Amino acid sequence: MRILFFFFGLIQAAAFAQPPTKPILLKSKNQWVDSNLDKDGWKYFQDQYTNESTLSEGDEEHSFVPSLLQSGKDLFSSLTGFSFSIRRFRMKGLNNRYFSQSIHEISMNQLSDGNIPWANWGGLNEVTSNNQYATGLKDNEYQFGGLGNSVFMQLNASKLFPQTTVTLNLSNRNYHQRFAFTKVWTENKYGWSFATSIAFKQGLAGQFKANAFNGFSYFLSVDKSLKNHLFSLVLLGNKQANTRTAAVTEEMVSLTGTKQYQPGWGFQSNHIRNANWQFNHHPMLLLSHEYNLHEKIKQVSTLLLSTGEKFNTALDWYNSADPRPDYYRYLPSFLKDSLLSQNLLSHLQLNPTQLQINWDHMYWINQNSTPDKRARYLLEERVEQSKKIVLNTRYRIQLSDHLLLSFQGQFRTERYTYFKRINDLLGAAYSINWNQFAEDNLPGNTAIQNDLNHPNQILRVGDVFGYHYQMNLRQWLMMSQAIYTLPKFDFNAAIEYTATSYQRVGKYRNGVFPQNSYGASIPNYFSNYQIKMGVTYKLNGRNYFYFRTAYLTKPPLVNDLYISPRISSLIQADMVNEATFMNELGYVLNAPSLKITANAYWVRTYHAMDVMSFYHDGYQNLVNYALSNIGTKMMGLELSMAYTMPGGLTFSAAMNAGKYIYQRRPNYSVMADNEPYISEKGVLYIDQFPITGLPQLALYSGLAYRSNGNIFLNLSGSFMANQWLSFNPIRRTYDAAQNLPANIDAQLITQPSALPNALIVDFSAGYSCRIKKFRDGSGYYLQFFLGVNNVLNQSIKTGGFEQLRFDTPGGDVNKFPNKYYYSPGTLYSLSIKCKL
Template sequence: MKQRLGLAIVLFCLTPTLFAQQKAKQNAREDNASFMFTESQLNEDDDAAQSMQSLVTSNNDVYLSNVGYLFSPMRFRVRGFDSQYSDMYINGVQFNDVETGRFSYGMIGGLNDATRNKEGIAPFEMNNFTFGSIGGATNINLRASQYSAGSKLTLSGCNRNYILRGMYTYSTGLLKNGWAFTGSVGYRWANEGNIEGTFYNSFSYFLSAEKVFNSRHTLSLATWGAPTERGQQGASTEEAYYLANSHYYNPNWGYQNGEKRNARVVRSFEPSAVAAWDFTINDDMKLVTSAGFKYSSYGTSALGWNGNAADPRPDYYKKFPSSAFNVYTDIPTEDQLNQFNTLTDSWKNNKATRQLDWDMMYFANSQANELGKEALYYVEERHNDQLAFNFSSVFNHAINEHNNYVAGIAVNTTKGMHFKKMKDLLGARQYTDIDKFSVRDYGVNSYIIQNDLDNPDRRIGEGDKFGYDYNIYVNKQNVWARYQGNSGAFNYFVSGKIGSAQMFRDGLMRNGRAPLKSLGSSGTAKFLEGGVKAGLTWALNGNHSFTINAGYEDRAPLAYNSFIAPRIKNDFVKDLKTERIIGGDLTYNFNTPVVMGRITGYYTHFDNQVEMDAFYNDNESRFTYLSMNGIEKEHWGVEAAATFRLTSNLSLTAIGTWSEAKYMNNPVATRTYESESESNLDRVYAKGMRANGTPLSAYSLALDYNIKGWFFNLTGNYYDRVYLDFSSYRRLESVLTKGNEGAVDANGNLVGVNVPGQEKLDGGFMLDASIGKYIRLKNGKSISLNLSVNNVLNNTDLRTGGYEQNRGDEKQNGQVREYVFSKNSKYYYAPAFNAFLNIGYRF
């Protein structure tokens, strides 16, 4: 601890820093052949004062204003909702990815100063820019006139994903000629971040111009982007962490000619722009019309291998000591015990054993070159690019001081481009575009092995597309309106929306596993969307009130989940329907001279959800798609927060939530193997499984003290009921009942078969602290200083989540040797002791 603190102090002396949040860890499957379409939804950006939940805030809501930041090291999600249920708007235009439902925070990475002007609303909170989602919404205002005139320079350094950052922002304010301009640039860098083998390199820019023509018309234009390249951390098993003697072991990198190289590198750039016309019709009516554009280039590299090449991943389960024999049941032979001890010693004492061997892969490819054979190892880059256009127009009419209404229209059209290309052949001379799993099953002469039947046995060079290439088109339109009023002690609103969504897949390769279903259009799936909401607030007096809200919504399924096996064919999920959401909450608000806060109880029911998983199946040695539909879930719980004003300088804030979020049925599933053309109906026994990767219970107690421009904070957070992402494959009816005929009764219930439970991770405590100083200088200039330290006690045993791998369980039989680990789960850990020092200069 002293050594870590000393290193941190040295860093802070050398490098000024600005606080930013720990990146959200990837909870997608890390198997080599993983369908990495999910990369676009991972929100892996450090600058997330900008995490999903911290942006969904309300200035007078103690709970929402704090939980996103306080609980961010544990990737806390408000009410356990997936981020697709929270909407992000910029100048009134929605920028969520319509394929995945999520907002990409990398789009605004490094632009903290440019994105500070925002309005956040709770799920049923009244606003002037959207109907609102069950997870709330945020609107970032990028109009140039809304920034304070002058310059701001911020220099940053930290011991997290990047170690250095600089930002400069300049704004003219509103000039006499009606123009206003604001610009910002930033740079984030780390040769190596807090996790060994990672790196960070990102530039960001923002430019906004606004023209106020007169008191009625204003036109604004803003553009921004953040080209980024970063190396990723991978999850691993407890056995790997134990042998590496660190919960921050990263299997994604290794040495190449003595230099560290990461196999999982994200390269992203999402240049975007939005134009807005503000038309003040009169004192009571206003029209805001906005149009937004985004082009997203998002690629993630990954290792690939061919033929009989050995799996190069250092933490592949067959490379662990536990693979020498079954440590649960076997009495090892002498040879097995020697192998076990040799592997254990090598893992513990030879760092090269724990990392990728790039030199070996280059050597293997050189040997293949001499024999005129195919590349054995290579690096591919999986792309999920996108072109999107959004339009929004909102009319606001204040009828009188007690009544008003808002009406809006929104249109979106999106083209998602999904393909992979050869990034690096690692010295090899040739690679043929065929499917290695199909070669094993059907032989080298079968047409089934061809990824592109119209260009069979195509030789691939670096930069060429291969494997799959398809587009997904999504179009959405909706209109909405809300009426709100007040009468005496009562405030109320009622709102509704109606819309439609259309989606289709356009295949650009004729795949050998689905020659009649892969090329061309899938046909269009169409859905009718709609929803209603209503709320009532009863103000007992100026200090106490009660609010009750309720809503119903039909949502079109996400395109990401709507295709059975999108890399190879056009088939939609069977019986695809709109998702139904019913929910509400009841809140008691209080605001007295001594204490302010709220207590809320909520309930949300989801029906007809669709989920898709894709993974390499170790049990069957082939790539598998698994789609579930007809999923029912319930989320309910209690939120509470209160701030006590102990003195004029000292306050105490208490926050807590206890929630439940779980599957309520056993959904129908469709299982498809990439090496086959047929799909198989099945069922996943998911009933009782809980939302993963977020604490369902979280509690915080914070002391804040300020005096003469100094600010001090000490916060203790406790987390519990974090669950592991369960493997749907291991809970398939066909897997659970294999070799056990009659294991399912007439009602679809399992007989004599136990469904694997879901692992609950241990809870834990984390202590955070910060100190800051604001210094006013002459002529309106100022300096702000802030030092924030997270995980002061260096709790390195707190797991934030992880996932089960898709292999069968080992059965313990009372025989334990040396050590015992589950080989089926990989975990992420909350960041160790980390800190930021901030120096900002405004002039």
């Protein structure tokens, strides 16, 4: 570590000894392209880099070679970002917390789970496309950045492209119609700038029967320029409600004859009703101030205020049969008698409505099972409410022509409140706030009470029940970075320190954990740092070679630290920081007709944690598998190229070939929700096991044509392989292997479950035209864009998981078969935009 800190200081010190040299000033042209076109593959045909060299060969030896600039996506991301998403591709095999998204220099990554809540600003495509990107460990002006990639969004009205646009989208995706209006005014003579955008989305049914989507997005930005100051206000949000799809077994596909089968809906009084809804609304207010203290010193400060709620709906039941139509006990495969199995198969095929939720039956049970109509079934909401306050300040100092320094300080506090809420009693009169899984502990025992402070609480629609707790998360951040530019070399280094605290506040005194479930828990504190550095050799204005390295630690995610925060404040025993080491080595060729990028990467992580909660047949209870000491290794090569041929043709290709594996054997412990002790401990036998959930080999190729008449055509294909399903930890324990029958090979239950390879063909076309021209040269324009994904209409397996059930006595991995997500076939999106 001393060497790393010494190198960081050396960059800054060397600048003062370097005589000033005036760099070549490059002419940069801002290019504005519709974000919808970017999403579907149009935008990558604009130049990826702005630094075309004008040096002659004789001047290169003694001249200042310009740095590698990149304001848009890198070539690899531009080519593959949308095409590979069907198989949940992630760059370098990294999980979500290693990618970064910021708005006005405030990170959007949540402290709770590390995820980026893209849905919070979904639908605002016309304004949220004003981004800058940094891929991998590349330096950037704003923050330390992420290991995967970093996106920096600027929504100031004065920095958005002036426009008046009306957009209509028609598609057969999650939503079927989208209407948007966007207006951005230029700055007036009083220094005011304004921008606004609204969008509506809606959809009903489509490829998946019973699906629905409704959304309303809004945006307002106001800027005031005053001498060396710029004051900004931004308000944005997205209120969205949509149904969710579920993974299904191959048996259900065979029974129904379609890969679009979904078990989460059924008929109620002959009308379709879906049980699985998702709601999200988190409006954000940002107040920013930019101050040019000096021609070389700039200060940027932003305050973020956000509050909102999201929830998922799901069925819950008490002392009644499982209402899910795909429950394994209701299927032919569960019956051992072949005749009974065949009879059930024939019956289900003749009565397909039995493979959907029977809403009318649940209403009948609720109204007739007890005299007082206590609920046997109900529809619940699993709610997460959040409040966030973030204050960020950054100083940018151009210390010399060669040295750029930046310093950042940030404080953030996030408060999350979790509980369940009754959405619908399904015809019943009331329910009781009891823990049904603890009912068998002892007759009359207080363990059945979800809240001992309010025992036997009667519940109505809208009441909170089950669990109720709050997470208070705080973080202080300090960061410094330096970018040092020489005629032939560029150096960069950055260091960041964070102090993070977690604290659980229980609103219920749980009957199983009365001593450590109610009130504020002891806070947990974590100190972490990140450091990265890189060097780029500029052979000339077209050829660049670079090496970058980083070492960082992160606190465990709060959702992985607490074993079962729903009912107690107990945490994992091995409470350590997660550590990551990464190297990348690459080459960039940026010629007028040929662009090539090559990037080799190597990533190691140590001491990661995870908690998996699910129903365990053996314990007959909800259990929590707490995993610790998880290690991974990701290594691979990213290649991309785009060659522009005479006549408007461009051929492009990209490849990611990686090997992502778990290293060492993580520890696990099992705690049931109705038992105040650890029931089981051990290690998982997953050393050298492939990391699941994403393809490790992905190939892309495309051929595009662009004419002078503003016509654009693109045909591309993507191939993805080496992908495995999320694994069941029960099958990878010592006990599972030792208790197998003698005729069962342990390799059969431990080997990973693979997804078949997939080849996807996409097509897109665009056309733009001027419909009216004014004397000043301006005009009205129409843009058309059509994107067709999966042209071959394949219903491929896009992902899935091993069921968290295992036939321990028999060792039969097919008793609880894998569940898969299927693509809905060919999807299209037609965008019509009028620019006024």
